[in-house]
Amino acid sequence: MKHIAVESSMITSVAYDAKKEILEVKFKQGQVYQYFEVPSKVFEELLEAESKGRYMRSHVIDCYPYVRVR
Numbered sequence: 001m002k003h004i005a006v007e008s009s010m011i012t013s014v015a016y017d018a019k020k021e022i023l024e025v026k027f028k029q030g031q032v033y034q035y036f037e038v039p040s041k042v043f044e045e046l047l048e049a050e051s052k053g054r055y056m057r058s059h060v061i062d063c064y065p066y067v068r069v070r
Contacts (some may be wrong), residue, residue: 012052016043023060024069032070035060 001015008028015024016038023038023046042059043050049055 006052008052033066033068035064035066038064
């Protein structure tokens with residue numbers, strides 16, 4: 001997946017695999033998580049959100065199955 005750099009105090013970059021519905025997020029502290037079964041609309045809204053961290057907390061974290069990759 002190709003990562004897209006984002007302006008955020010919490011997140012460095014995000015990537016999305018539309019076929020598999022996997023959202024990958026690299027956090028500022030170096031952790032990388034993959035979230036599964038994430039609709040493309042959620043990824044698009046994340047990219048457009050004024051606060052990426054707030055959007056993640058409200059719409060992604062604890063809403064979708066995930067695994068820590070790194």
